[in-house]
Amino acid sequence: MKILIVDDNRASNLLIKKVIEKWGYETITAQDGEEAWELIQKNKVRIIIMDWMMPKIDGVTLCRKIRAASLPDYIYIILLTSKNKKEDLVYGFSSGADDFAIKPVNPDELMVRIKAGKRIIDLEEMAKKSHTQLMQSEKMASIGQLAAGVAHEINNPTGFVSSNLKTLSDYQNDIYEVIKKYKKLLADISVSVDIPAPVTEQVNNIITFEQEIDLDFLLNDITDLIKECREGTERIRKIVLDLKNFAHPGYDQLKSVDINENIDSTLNVVWNEIKYKATVAKEYGKLPLVKCYPQQLNQVFMNLLVNAVQAIEENGEIVISTAALDGHVEIKVSDTGTGIPEENISKLFDPFFTTKDVGKGTGLGLNVAYNIIKKHNGNINVESRVGKGTTFTVQIPV
């Protein structure tokens, strides 16, 4: 924050500058209104101390100019003058000045007037912050609504696609069986004698046709195709679930659980993903039962574990430690993965923030985790070193 001093008398200008700098403020100076206007455009000026009587543009005119312009931040203006008649004060204030100081300038008086100005500036900063936060909340709320709506629309057709694929898979097994039987029949007929000519002809036609369409390949491929389709719908289902959680963090029931058990069961679920890349070390402390939404906490643990293993490129270690501390339970998930760069740490829990390639992650995992932990009145923190690894610490009050 800079304080601008505008006075055409260089001695006065320098005096005020020296006096103000002694109080620790940063100052810039101008000799007249025009120069002042230039400086305002290029510097973060928040308070101006300006003489009323100046050549070119006088104090009052400069005041009006500043108020009429849409500058990014509010500027607190203190007019210096030896005018002390009421009409003059009214005129000065109505041009947009925030305060007056009657000359000759008394340093103590100047200091308290500047302090008053600083209070106004601080208030403005708070107002701006609140506004930004409010806009952010509203944006998140409307994204949440959109997500919930879209999720619902997608769920319906995905549901029957998934169910149909299951049925298709069952049918396909049966059809495969019957084709096997047909093949055996054809094989038997081929090596039999006394088969009527039309039958032999049909058998030959069938065998040729089988080769043309590459029946064996077809049958195998059908299996793969159905499998991939089912995997695809499973992914859709998962994304939709994440999206729904983002809009409404779950309709779980409160239960008292041993968190160590929850972690173990989650570990079971993700074990397949972990076992090829990392060893898992468990350092469990004795934990009291915690009243919580167990399904949701499981989702948090799952997100942390999956992130941990994905951060590891070839081989590494994941350490899960739990401890009972003062009034809360602490769970740490550490990995020896690639680590998180400094500039990403503040965005980590933002919705849709991801460093994965398009299609490989929703960017919602940590945001959902964050919301769940907040719902439990807990805390989630991260520490990371690029090249060394990352540790997520979750604290849940008991």
Next chain:
Amino acid sequence: MEIQKLADNLGLDLEEYTEILELYVERTSSDLKELKTALAAGDGEKVHSRSHSIKGASGNLGLQELYEQAKMIDDLARENLMEGLEPMVRDFTKTYEKLVEKLNS
């Protein structure tokens, strides 16, 4: 008034205050010259504006006597009452020159 005392009153050290005082003298000498010329020419407007400027700077720097003398000139010149001004300007000049001498020593 001692220069050190003036500096102390403003919470500045001697070096800083002397620097400011030098600027003051530079500007005030020029203002004073213009004022005298204007007075001789009967230009009340100019006398007013120069004395106003001198008054402001003198006051800010804590030069009480010079401030009061300049203020008297300013108030009269504003109303275009030029008659009694010459002796006042002389008085001001005397006080001013004493300051300049002290500064140069």
